[in-house]
Amino acid sequence: MREFSVPERLGVFGLGVAVAAAAWPYLTDVTGLGLPCPSRVLTGVPCPGCGLTTAAVALVRGDLAGAAAANPVILGLAVLTVVVLPLLALRTFGALPPPVRWSDRARRRTEWAAALLAGASWLFQLHRLGVG
DSSP: OOOOHHHHHHHHHHHHHHHHHHHHHHHHHHHHOOOOOHHHHHHSOOOOOHHHHHHHHHHHHTOOEEEEEETHHHHHHHHHHHHHHHHHHHHHHTTTTTOOOOOOHHHHHHHHHHHHHHHHHHHHHHHHHHHO
């Protein structure tokens, strides 16, 4: 069994998010249950992922502005998903070689970029929700 690259994993995760976002409004209408942010409920402070459910549902419905207003990170995940899934399919059928393992330096840079993205998302949520 081959290893999957980080972008491939994120692309598959993005596909799962899209499927869940398409089903989520129906589930909440039927059950009346929502999914509050535990951080916001317990502390009053939003987490970097606050608004992602709202953003994903808006994106699945074609509301790009609403998705960006709730959490712009979802747009990056959507673009990555659209780009990566065809590449993953091509690799699955042998049309492309398996991914090359990232160097330790590339992994560290990616971890820093993810941390900076999470920090920026958190600042965006604090501003959007008027906290601080």
